[in-house]
Amino acid sequence: SFYGSLSAAYNALLDFGPANFFLLYAPRPDFKVTLGYGVWILLQVALYQFLPSKLSTGQLTPAGNLLKYRTNGLLAWIITHVLFLTLSIFGFLDPAILARHWEALLVTANIAGFLLTGLAYAKAHLSPTHEKDRKFSGSIMYDVYMGIELNPRIGKYFDFKLFTNGRPGIVAWTLIDFSFIAYQYQTHGYITKSILVSTILHTIYVVDFFINEDWYLRTIDICHDHFGFYLAWGSLVWLPAVYTLQTQYLARNPILWSNFQAAAILITGIGGYILFRSVNHQKDLVRRTKGICNLWGAPAKVLRVKYQTNDGLEHDSLLLFSGWWGLARHVNYLGDLILSYSMCATCGFTHLLPWTYAIFMTILLIHRCWRDEERCSKKYGKGWEEYCKRVRWVIVPGIY
Numbered sequence: 001s002f003y004g005s006l007s008a009a010y011n012a013l014l015d016f017g018p019a020n021f022f023l024l025y026a027p028r029p030d031f032k033v034t035l036g037y038g039v040w041i042l043l044q045v046a047l048y049q050f051l052p053s054k055l056s057t058g059q060l061t062p063a064g065n066l067l068k069y070r071t072n073g074l075l076a077w078i079i080t081h082v083l084f085l086t087l088s089i090f091g092f093l094d095p096a097i098l099a100r101h102w103e104a105l106l107v108t109a110n111i112a113g114f115l116l117t118g119l120a121y122a123k124a125h126l127s128p129t130h131e132k133d134r135k136f137s138g139s140i141m142y143d144v145y146m147g148i149e150l151n152p153r154i155g156k157y158f159d160f161k162l163f164t165n166g167r168p169g170i171v172a173w174t175l176i177d178f179s180f181i182a183y184q185y186q187t188h189g190y191i192t193k194s195i196l197v198s199t200i201l202h203t204i205y206v207v208d209f210f211i212n213e214d215w216y217l218r219t220i221d222i223c224h225d226h227f228g229f230y231l232a233w234g235s236l237v238w239l240p241a242v243y244t245l246q247t248q249y250l251a252r253n254p255i256l257w258s259n260f261q262a263a264a265i266l267i268t269g270i271g272g273y274i275l276f277r278s279v280n281h282q283k284d285l286v287r288r289t290k291g292i293c294n295l296w297g298a299p300a301k302v303l304r305v306k307y308q309t310n311d312g313l314e315h316d317s318l319l320l321f322s323g324w325w326g327l328a329r330h331v332n333y334l335g336d337l338i339l340s341y342s343m344c345a346t347c348g349f350t351h352l353l354p355w356t357y358a359i360f361m362t363i364l365l366i367h368r369c370w371r372d373e374e375r376c377s378k379k380y381g382k383g384w385e386e387y388c389k390r391v392r393w394v395i396v397p398g399i400y
């Protein structure tokens with residue numbers, strides 16, 4: 001209704017008053033859409049649970065559990081997209097269906113996000129999967145928000161956190177983009193380079209995630225974050241709604257870039273992605289090979305450190321300080337930020353709304369650095385201090 005303008009929305013809020021504004025513009029639920037959303041979640045659960053899968057091993061939890069995960073996300077992503085394209089090509093499905101029912105979908109996703117948060121909280125109290133890996137903060141609000149259980153599961157392999165973080169939202173990310181491309185075509189009669197570049201960058205990021213699903217098991221989300229509102233609502237609502245804002249915006253407000261401009265954004269984005277993947281790969285390789293590997297043609301340099309799990313047992317770990325990891329302690333975040341800003345740059349510089357993703361990523365990743373450094377400092381003590389002396393910069397070498 002406001003052509004992507006936050007100030008126009010704000011002015012309407014002032015003109016109508018909050019109550020009338022929400023009556024006029026708040027999205028409404030739709031029974032058929034809710035049914036469709038239910039089918040979507042069930043499809044993703046079925047693909048996660050029943051597609052053939054290798055079993056990947058996670059990292060040792062603070063209570064000393066070593067869990068196996070079903071990592072068949074790439075196959076699930078391919079099957080879902082082939083199904084969507086086939087149904088669209090043969091006329092059983094309007095490819096713009098998600099774009100056309102977007103508001104009602106967001107209402108349903110919100111209901112699902114809140115229900116899952118409640119379920120996670122109740123399950124943590126009534127039927128925890130690994131009791132000793134639970135974390136109680138002393139505040140009910142905080143426990144609901146950040147979660148109590150580290151790895152809530154049903155049965156041996158249905159892992160709520162990996163499923164929620166890595167399936168309905170991320171698989172939908174590219175589907176939503178494709179749907180908004182179809183919407184742009186149906187509404188304007190053409191498809192712009194800007195929406196294509198944005199979608200190509202999203203697709204690279206999403207497919208990369210599934211190709212490297214095993215790597216994701218050694219990131220903060222899976223190793224350290226507990227399962228509550230932040231990850232449940234975040235993955236079911238925030239991710240599909242905010243991470244796709246660029247294509248949502250461009251479908252309704254097409255932006256025309258020259259070939260040179262479009263290529264410049266695409267190449268910068270791919271550069272950010274290559275940095276992101278290369279840095280993440282180095283850490284993963286070093287952890288998997290226990291430091292016995294080469295980086296940039298030389299043996300990896302690692303600091304051997306020790307830490308204790310809650311059961312009092314001592315374990316060895318290592319901190320890499322060569323290759324990319326010799327330049328800054330979170331240089332992977334720099335690659336991700338370059339990619340995020342490129343994604344948003346496809347929308348031009350006239351409106352703030354489509355830049356929400358880049359702004360959110362900047363705040364999230366800087367906050368993550370602080371949070372992670374505090375945790376690692378507690379976990380490794382003097383070992384972490386020694387590492388920080390060797391690698392001085394946090395994200396951008398020479399600047400921060």
Ligand SMILES: NC(=O)C1=CN([C@@H]2O[C@H](COP(=O)(O)OP(=O)(O)OC[C@H]3O[C@@H](n4cnc5c(N)ncnc54)[C@H](OP(=O)(O)O)[C@@H]3O)[C@@H](O)[C@H]2O)C=CC1
Pocket residue numbers: 059218219220221223276280283317318319320321325329330332333336364368372376379
């Ligand atoms: N698009 C999005 O919404 C988001 C994307 N991301 C991306 O996901 C990726 C993973 O992010 P994240 O999990 O935050 O961070 P990392 O993958 O960098 O994981 C951090 C953990 O790695 C270990 N570690 C830290 N330094 C070293 C080192 N020098 N050598 C070996 N291990 C080390 C520590 O865990 P341990 O306890 O095992 O030592 C630390 O907690 C990043 O590239 C990030 O950009 C992240 C957040 C949001």
Ligand SMILES: CC(C)=CCC[C@@H](C)[C@H]1CC[C@H]2C3=CC=C4C[C@@H](O)CC[C@]4(C)[C@H]3CC[C@]12C
Pocket residue numbers: 165205208209219221229230231233234235238239
């Ligand atoms: C309340 C709120 C705004 C929560 C947002 C939480 C989640 C949706 C995100 C938090 C961390 C995000 C991710 C981390 C790392 C990733 C690896 C990357 O290769 C793909 C994306 C992602 C899985 C990403 C997805 C969203 C989060 C889980």
